[in-house]
Amino acid sequence: MDQEIRSYCRSKGFHLHTEARWLGYNEADRSALLEMIREVRPGENHFKDLLDWLDEIALRDGTPIATLLQKELSGVVTDPRLGRNDKLKRLKEELRRLRFPxxxxxxxxxxxxxxxxxxxxxxxxxxxxxxxxxxxxxxxxxxxxxxxxxxxxxxxxxxxxxxxxxxxxxxxxxxxxx
Amino acid sequence: MKSYRPQEIVVEPGVEESPIYRNVKRAFPDLPFLSSAETGVLTPPDFGAAKRRLFLQRHRGEFLKKCPGSDGQVCCNYFVINFASNCPMDCSYCYLQEYLGSNPALKVFTNVGDLIAEAGEMLEKHRKFFFRIGTGEITDSLALDPYIGFSAEVIPFFAEQPNALLELKTKSDCVDGLLGIDPKERVVVSWSMNPQRVVDADEHDTASLDERIAAAKRCQAAGYKLGFHFDPMVEYDGWEQDYRNMVERLFAAVDFRRVAWISMGVLRTTPALKRAMRSRFPSSRLPTGEQILCPDGKLRYFQPLRVSMYRKMLAWIRAAAPTTFVYLCMESREVWEQVFGFIPACEKELGSRMTESVAL
Structure with a gap:
């Protein structure tokens, strides 16, 4: 999994800090982020925005990032009717809703x-x-x-x-x- | 309050005759005093580590500056004197983590005589203007005072000035050095106030709420005017009860008629400061509030929320200190209008109101 994370970061030209940040999460969170990335394929700035909000919600609510992505947001990430850009847009909207209720x-x-x-x-x-x-x-x-x-x-x-x-x-x- | 104790003192050659050097030498006789010329000691790049190495050096620029305020926000026409840079305390929301991020050395400037000469020249030249001057912009005004004795150097000077008011702003209880000096109504000692819950969580190495109130009481008894800054106000479950209790306890201890001013301001960060906070204080919950990016580049609680906070706080203050002048720090004209029902016409008007409130 970590190799796939590194490959994705390198292919997208992510800064090493961003790669290290992703690899610094626990296994469940790293894996959930990877699943999300496979579907949404955000660029680095969008990815960092998503991480910031996920971190803040997780800290505020005591909910692991993996749970947020797999329970609260999975409907958006896996919706087959949405294209990649629409998924990213909807994901950010839904995440904003959780972050700023x-x-x-x-x-x-x-x-x-x-x-x-x-x-x-x-x-x-x-x-x-x-x-x-x-x-x-x-x-x-x-x-x-x-x-x-x-x-x-x-x-x-x-x-x-x-x-x-x-x-x-x-x-x-x-x-x-x- | 936890005493400050650096690991070492780094001294610029030539400052050994200054009162500041002598006071520090007396306060820390057992610590190593290194010469910056001989050792070439550098500032640790880490913001927290930089606080543990105290530099004593001359300040080469101007001491007195106009407070920069914040773009597009109502300003109170304030001047600042930077007698030191960085702070021995370590609040998780401190903007210095961003502002001094590339130059975090904890420095005290020893040429206080130059500072007094510069201030004296400006005040003499502009006698028809009244200046409010603070020393707490990029350091705490009093946290280092037991070791450097800065206040004892400057208060006697400002006490004699007909057109200036000096504000010493602090989160410490380091007031012993002030109590024997007559401020002659020219010095306001002010505290940044927060409930103990916020102090415990995010104002590391500062005085407790009780210690701040006790110190304020002592200063008032010694003839000082007081100021209180409910800033940064933090919103959390139960914040109303905590802030209301704090206001009631404070004004049960001090006489509001000798309080020069009170300010309110909600927690403000920037995206860069949030990154620093996340790195240095990962468990702080402050960045998880519903803060949005405002036109001046700062993150604040969204407007209806913070207006509601200000209105509640103002009501509690008015109940306890009905005639004390209250203002907002770094807020927009719209928020002023919503909270107070008026907007100061200009910064001079706000500054004048504050000066009048001290009834000089």
């Missing part, structure tokens, strides 16, 4: 409430990555003056909605109001 929960809830606004095409509402800044971005893109008038009226209705109030409450304190 409360942040991801708030983001999900905000996005659910944005969807509930049922805004027409031409209006988009965004919150910043990681919710940093605390602001909501609203973009209106109209093709005529009349279209703009209609979109502005729709935006105005959205502004006054309870959903929008809850979005700002969550951005402010992380919890929805009553």
């Amino acid at each position: 409360r942040l991801a929960g708030i983001e999900d809830e905000i996005h659910r409430r944005i969807r509930n606004l049922k805004l027409p095409r031409g209006i988009s509402i965004n919150v910043p990555p990681g919710l940093e800044g605390g602001g909501v971005g609203v973009k209106i893109e109209a093709t005529s003056q009349e279209h703009l008038r209609r979109l502005a009226a729709d935006a105005s209705r959205a502004i006054d909605s309870d959903e929008m109030k809850q979005i700002f409450t969550m951005l402010d304190s992380g919890t929805a109001g009553t």
Whole structure:
């Protein structure tokens, strides 16, 4: 197994530090990482990001990396419908969700409430990555003056909605109001 | 608090007449004093090992600098004097692990006379401006004081300055050298405060919470103004109870009316600092918090979480110290607005508010 790890690292041009870091895990974790690598084949920067998050989750939760990869994340890694790039993208998304559970929960809830606004095409509402800044971005893109008038009226209705109030409450304190 | 004891002292030729050298010689009579010229002693490359070899040398650049703050964050217009570099204590989150990573030598600069002359010249030249000056940017202000006697050299000077306030910021309880000097309202002794659980886990070789509170009480009795920095605030299961208890215990021990200022700041790291922490303190749980990369390149708890932490902490502080000036360290304008309901118009405004809070 270690030979295969070394071969993979050399074939991808990984730094020796990264190779040593991988080889420094216990056998179960090394093996689980190798299985993941065979499916996802990430480059070095992605691999180091994955290792950082896996390490931090393992330290926080007391869950071995092998368990995380084989139980929590195996569905993504082995999904035959996903290509390699999609697997990597989904894996990082799922891992981010495990690494930042409360942040991801708030983001999900905000996005659910944005969807509930049922805004027409031409209006988009965004919150910043990681919710940093605390602001909501609203973009209106109209093709005529009349279209703009209609979109502005729709935006105005959205502004006054309870959903929008809850979005700002969550951005402010992380919890929805009553 | 654990006493500091280096393995050896490395001395630059020509500094033997300085008070700092004499004090260190007196404090460590049994330790080897090596000449840097004769032995060519180098700094150990390892950050932790570097703390065990104390260098005494002259400082050749400027002592007084503007605090760099953090890009795009509200700044408090502070000046720093670097009388030493690196720190005998070893907090797992210490930014010096990154900042001094390539030059980790624990150095004390012996030409205090030059420092005083430089500060005196600037203060004399700009009498219409008021300066808040700290010594705790790249070292702890007091942890080495029992051995080097720096405070006894500089406090009498700052005590006579009409337009400056000196802040000595520490996690130690090394205040004996201060107690016999009259600060004349020109010196604030401040502590970085954390619950004992954080001290035990991540503030290695520092004074305990009880020792810090006891030292603050002694300084207040000796006529010093106090400051407290609840920074870095750490979020963990039960943090609310621990921080609330700490605030209540602190203000049961000291008179809040003689507290110059209180700051709050959550744990901040950078990707490079996290790597250093992982390497030096692999069991520290600090890097496992929900910290995201902010526009200034620092990792902080995501904004709604840290705003919630600040609001709770502010409420506990207000209950115990209702009129004490409280500010945020290295935070964005948005967070200031969310926590306090206002944003200082500029760094001068924040600095002025802090100066007014000391009622000079």
